[in-house]
Amino acid sequence: MARVLGRLRISRSTEESTSIDRQREHVELWAKSNDHEIVGWAVDENVSGSVDPFETPGLGPWLKTDRLVEWDILVAWKLDRVSRRVVPLNALFGFLDQHAKSLACTSQPIDLSNWAGRLVVNVIAGVAEGELEAIRERTQDSRRKLRKVGRWHGGTVPIGYQKVRLDSGGFGLAVNPETAPIVQEIAARAERRESIRSIADLLNERGVSAPRGGLWTAQTLTRMLRSRWIIGEIEYNGRPVMGDDGLPVRRSLSEPLISPERWETIQAVLDDQKRPKQRRNEPGLLLNVAVCSECGEPLYHTVMTKADKGTEKIRTYRYWRCSAKSKRKTRDGNPVCTTKYAVPAVMLEQIVEEMFLADIGDVERTEEVYVPAEGHGDEIAVIDRAIAMARREYDAGIYDGDDNAYFERITTHRANRDRLAAIPSLPARWVRQPTGETYSQAWSRMDVRQRRELMIDAEIVVRARMVGPSVPEVAFHVDHARLQVAVPGFVPPALASQSNAK
Numbered sequence: 001m002a003r004v005l006g007r008l009r010i011s012r013s014t015e016e017s018t019s020i021d022r023q024r025e026h027v028e029l030w031a032k033s034n035d036h037e038i039v040g041w042a043v044d045e046n047v048s049g050s051v052d053p054f055e056t057p058g059l060g061p062w063l064k065t066d067r068l069v070e071w072d073i074l075v076a077w078k079l080d081r082v083s084r085r086v087v088p089l090n091a092l093f094g095f096l097d098q099h100a101k102s103l104a105c106t107s108q109p110i111d112l113s114n115w116a117g118r119l120v121v122n123v124i125a126g127v128a129e130g131e132l133e134a135i136r137e138r139t140q141d142s143r144r145k146l147r148k149v150g151r152w153h154g155g156t157v158p159i160g161y162q163k164v165r166l167d168s169g170g171f172g173l174a175v176n177p178e179t180a181p182i183v184q185e186i187a188a189r190a191e192r193r194e195s196i197r198s199i200a201d202l203l204n205e206r207g208v209s210a211p212r213g214g215l216w217t218a219q220t221l222t223r224m225l226r227s228r229w230i231i232g233e234i235e236y237n238g239r240p241v242m243g244d245d246g247l248p249v250r251r252s253l254s255e256p257l258i259s260p261e262r263w264e265t266i267q268a269v270l271d272d273q274k275r276p277k278q279r280r281n282e283p284g285l286l287l288n289v290a291v292c293s294e295c296g297e298p299l300y301h302t303v304m305t306k307a308d309k310g311t312e313k314i315r316t317y318r319y320w321r322c323s324a325k326s327k328r329k330t331r332d333g334n335p336v337c338t339t340k341y342a343v344p345a346v347m348l349e350q351i352v353e354e355m356f357l358a359d360i361g362d363v364e365r366t367e368e369v370y371v372p373a374e375g376h377g378d379e380i381a382v383i384d385r386a387i388a389m390a391r392r393e394y395d396a397g398i399y400d401g402d403d404n405a406y407f408e409r410i411t412t413h414r415a416n417r418d419r420l421a422a423i424p425s426l427p428a429r430w431v432r433q434p435t436g437e438t439y440s441q442a443w444s445r446m447d448v449r450q451r452r453e454l455m456i457d458a459e460i461v462v463r464a465r466m467v468g469p470s471v472p473e474v475a476f477h478v479d480h481a482r483l484q485v486a487v488p489g490f491v492p493p494a495l496a497s498q499s500n501a502k
Helices: 020-033 065-070 086-098 115-149 180-191 196-205 218-226 260-274 345-360 377-395 403-421 439-445 448-457 480-486 493-501
Strands: 003-010 037-045 073-076 102-105 161-165 171-175 290-292 299-307 314-322 364-371 429-438 461-468 471-477
Touching: 003 020, 020 037, 020 073, 086 102, 180 196, 180 218, 180 260, 196 218, 218 260, 290 299, 314 345, 345 439, 345 461, 345 471, 364 439, 364 448, 377 403, 429 439, 439 448
Parallel strands: 003 037, 003 073, 073 102, 290 461
Antiparallel strands: 161 171, 299 314, 364 429, 461 471
16 A cells, blocks of 8 residues: 555636546545555645646645655646646656655556656656647737737736626726725825825825735835826736727726826826935935035035933934035135034024025915826827837738738828827926915925925025034025016015015
8 A cells, every 4th residue: 555645736726627626536536446545635726737846835845855754656637737847747757766756647657667658758748738838829819819809818907997797708897986096096196296105105004905915015006007007008018009000909898097198197297206316315304405605515414412421311413514524525625615513403494494484484385287298299109109010010021911901001090190280289398386375384284304395396595504603604595586487476575575665
């Protein structure tokens, strides 16, 4: 009597002809007829035959050295239940021979004890690998065809949509009323230029599940917002799938979760956020705002800790220091900056806050808003790509059609392009618009990072230095000319005071 390890594997749990239960019956019958005892089962459901047997979650652990003592024969219904690839199978055969183990299949005569048996096994394995390749090709062809006609080809359903059976057969994607609002909220927040990280944190705090479960990340959100499926278009490998007419294919039943115009706005916002911003993420209210009033070099934030003598109490001190002074920068052999003292951070930040609120606290804040192109620039770009693609296919001799069909297609595209080009349009642009909130109101609700970005956006420059151990010199500059253009009705404080005096 030998100890049998039953091997059961299936690629999809819906395969009735090779179900786990049917395979188990074959192995049990074989073991009983040969008077062997089944000591364990190596079961792999929804595992492809292309996976190396040593890497499968069910069989792999049984092939570890510490478990080889538990069984003598590996038994499967057919050899392709062990693996569908020749190279991994040969590695397994050598491993079994090295450890005095056997392999048997209930429906195939397998004998690894002689060269003829090993030859037969390799032939069977070769046929199985050929079947695997044929299955892959059929699957790829099927998915390619489904993408072309806008039907759902399987995989994870994108958040915001749900799988729906079509009357014509197969499946399509329709808007999911429960999850679509989540995508639309994310898009709206991104369009308002909220940071992707803050959006992810907000969703996680509210307990909103990510598409594949778990927590939202900035990467997950960016990938979703970059994808064209949220505007109802099919893409493959990050590129839109083009139909026979050379235009993007739209999903069957899929209404866009957001408009293409808003999607273009979000792309512009994401591109803008990708641009490197000089040390914008470092701590300190005045980073990229304050400069040394003596040399004009940036001030940087430093934190020092010191223990009081006797009490050993740790005290923290913050300063704004001149970068040129700290780096001992010189010009023509002379120091760029000769200031002796760093500026105490608490004192400088309090002075800047008072100046900021006194100067523009009552002014309505504006923000940059992306305005999509007015006209049909996006549609013209799509047509241009379709024309270029048709030309490349025709020049390469791979165009699927005769000359008449090619010329008709090019002529149609050109006519549509000329029609759209004749419509007046404006290019995409960023404009500043009022927010309905004053700078003072914004300041009161913001944290340090947001306040710094508020001042940078308003192009405020602070010039500061210490002219004595405790005597600061601070100059606060706001570009009033810019505010007059951006904010209707804005009157510079100097002019306002003159008007009041009269």
